[in-house]
Structures are given as C-alpha cells and as structure tokens.
Amino acid sequence: MRRAFCLLVLLMLFGTPLAIYRGWLPVPPAWNPWTPLDVRQPPNLLTGYKLMRLQRDPELCRMALDSSVLRYTAVADSEPAAGCAVENAVRVQRAGVQFSSAFLASCKLAVAYALFEEHGLQPAARQAFGQPVARVEHLGSFACRNIGTSQRRSQHASANALDIAGFRLKDGRRISVARHWEGAGQEALFLRQVRDAACSSFNVTLGPEYNAAHRDHFHLDMGLFRLCR
Template identity: 60%
Template sequence: MGRWLFWLVVLGFGGTAVSVWRGWLDVPPEWNPWAPLDVKAAPNGLTGYKLMRLRGDPALCAQALSSSALRVSRQADSPGAKCPLIGALRVQGGEVALSSSFIASCPLAVAYAMFEQHTLQPAAQSIYGQKVTRLDHLGSFACRNVYNRESGALSRHASADALDIAGFRMADGRAVSVLKDWPKQNQDAQFLRQVRDGACEAFSVVLSPDYNAAHRNHFHVDVGRWSVCR
C-alpha cells in the first residue's frame, strides 16, 4: 500500500510539473520553476534553482538582471586571453554605492543584486535602523589559481564569478569592517554574521573569517558549482 501511495504522489507531482511547464496550469511566476527570476521578488524555495539556471543561459540571465536596479555596462569579450571572459559585465552599483566598480559574470551580477536587496539592506535596517550606503570590496576578476598557488585549480575569480567583500558604510557614516569588527561581540559583529548567513541564499559559496585565516579580512562570495556557507 505504501509503495502504491508513493508512486501516486510521484505521478501527481510529475503531472503538475508538466502542466506548469506546458502552460496548462497557471501559477504565479514566483512559484513557476521555469518563469524568469525576478530580483525584486522575495526569495522562496525556488530561488536557488532559478539562480542555478542562469549559469548556462545568458539570455535568461540578462532577463533576470533587467529586473534589478543594478547599473552595469558590457565588457568586451576576451576569448583569446589566458582567462577568457565572454559576456562579462562591469557592475557600477545600485542603491548601494561601491568603493569601485567590479567585473562580474552575469550570474554573479544577479546574485549580487539579490544580496543587496534581500540580505544587506534588511540586515542594516534590523541592526541599525538605517541603510547601507556603500560596500567596500577587494576586487572580483583576477586571472589566478586558488590562493595564488603556482599550480592547481583556477580560482572562481579567474572567471569573474567571485567577489571579495571587505566592509560597509552606513547612512550615518558608521564604517563596519570584516577585519576589525568580525572578532568583536557587538552590533557590528552581529550585523556581519547576519550578512554572511543571508548571503548564502544568493551565492553558492560564502567564505568568512570562520573558514580560515586567508579570509580574515573579507567575505568571499561566488557563484560556482559547489555549495559552502561558512
């Protein structure tokens, strides 16, 4: 009896999925796995899947990015470079200003837009009752191996899929630094941990000072195929 019930559930779910995919069953876009990601919509259980789909579909990624307030410009392709970039963007900022613009793959740009809207600003309002006005970073694209080793796997930075975030500035001028404030036990440390935890909803990998000493002064965030939140 249990086996038959299991297969009835599987068939029912499969039929529903096919109906949604074919357009026979009308569901809100945020609950349709095949609907484009809307950056402004509140994240839900399908957000991770929708972000993952962007990695192999430039047109779908561009559509998702257009739903954000992020300002970007197209970078020239460099197919013959040691670390080739195709379809890369220069992110110039959104509601939050940047210490400098950075180069990003489209999936990284979308993940950053999600992070800014659904993690960073809510955390600042929750802890400080004000907005973040600037994000300080240590860079994104760098044609190098992991930890700058002479050999081994390329870093996610080599494909513009990663960003290193060093700190934030609030509307009242307060500066919050990963290096200086992570070890403390105060509002700033609470804010940084809330940002780190929330970032894991937008990025596939988030590495903080809890990961190792190499990340003592920044959060490494990327949109690679591994999933780590630490």
C-alpha cells in the same frame, strides 16, 4: 490498486511540471521554474534553480538583472588573461549602494549580489543600525589565478567571485570585516548577520572563521559546490 497508485504518482511527477510549462496549470511566477527570476521577490526553493539557468542564457540573465536596481553594462565574452575566459558577464557600476569601484561579474554572480543586497544586506543594516548601507567596499572580482597553492582555478578566474571588505552606512560610519569581526558590539553582530545572509544568496561564502587568508573580507562566489564558513 497498487498499479493505479504508481500511475498516479508518475502523472503527478511528470504531468504537473509539463502542465506548468505549457501554461495549463497556472501558478504564481515565483513558483514557476520557467519564469524569469524576479530579484524583488523573496527567495524561495526555486531561486537556486533559476540562478543556475542564467549563466547559459544571456537574455534570461538580462531579464533578471532588469528586475533589480543594479546599473550595469553587458560585456562581450573574452579571455582577459591566458586560460581565464569570462562568459556572459556584466560590469556592475552600482546598485542600491555605491561601490568602491565598478567590477566585472558573471551574470549569476551579479544577480546573486542583487538578491543579497535586497533581501539580506539592507534588512540587516536597518535592523542593526536603523539605516541602510550606502557603500560597499570590495577587493575585486576578476583575477586569473588558482586557489592558494593548488592547481584548481579560483572562481575569481572567471569573474564568478567577489571579495567584500566593508560597508559604509548612510551616516558615514564604516563597518570593516578586519576591524569589527572579532568585536562584541553591534558591528560584529551586523557582520555575522551579513555573512549568514550571504550564505543564502551565494553558493560559497567564506569569512574570517574559514582561514587567515579571509581574515579581512568575505569571499562570495557562485561555484558548483555550497560552503558557508
């Protein structure tokens, strides 16, 4: 009896994924680990895995990006500065919002941003102010440098990070991390909601509560480790 139970468990653990992969067991695309990530669908338990697959598969990346409203151009693999290679990257021109400038981004960073805007940033803006964000003001993505004074390369060194300093609403009002984070008004509440939403989309989200170096922006990256501060 116990042996039969163990065989049944093994069949479920290994047989079910194989059946889904082969198409023998139909499941909704959002719950199929091998279907492309659709940015329009709400994130679920498989979203992180699907994001992870994108960086080594440019075609899968393109399919995910094309499910979003991002306007982008593919960028050839290069080493813009010695020791800082950029692979499977795109130049993001705009999304549902305008950006203060176009920026270079690894594929999975660009897709993570699209998820963040669609399911985190804009819902938070509509809840707080009854209107969407029209412009995102950032401090850049690619910078060939280490983390602080350490010997470890920053995620910026591979265009795998983006620093956001503020947001401009549709009516022209500007929400600044530096100016409004410490406040007690609707702007401060909105920034905390944005920080929390970013933690769901990016592997690392660092803001003013992390250290003084981040007092005026949110650092968002898709590194190997998860950290939300």
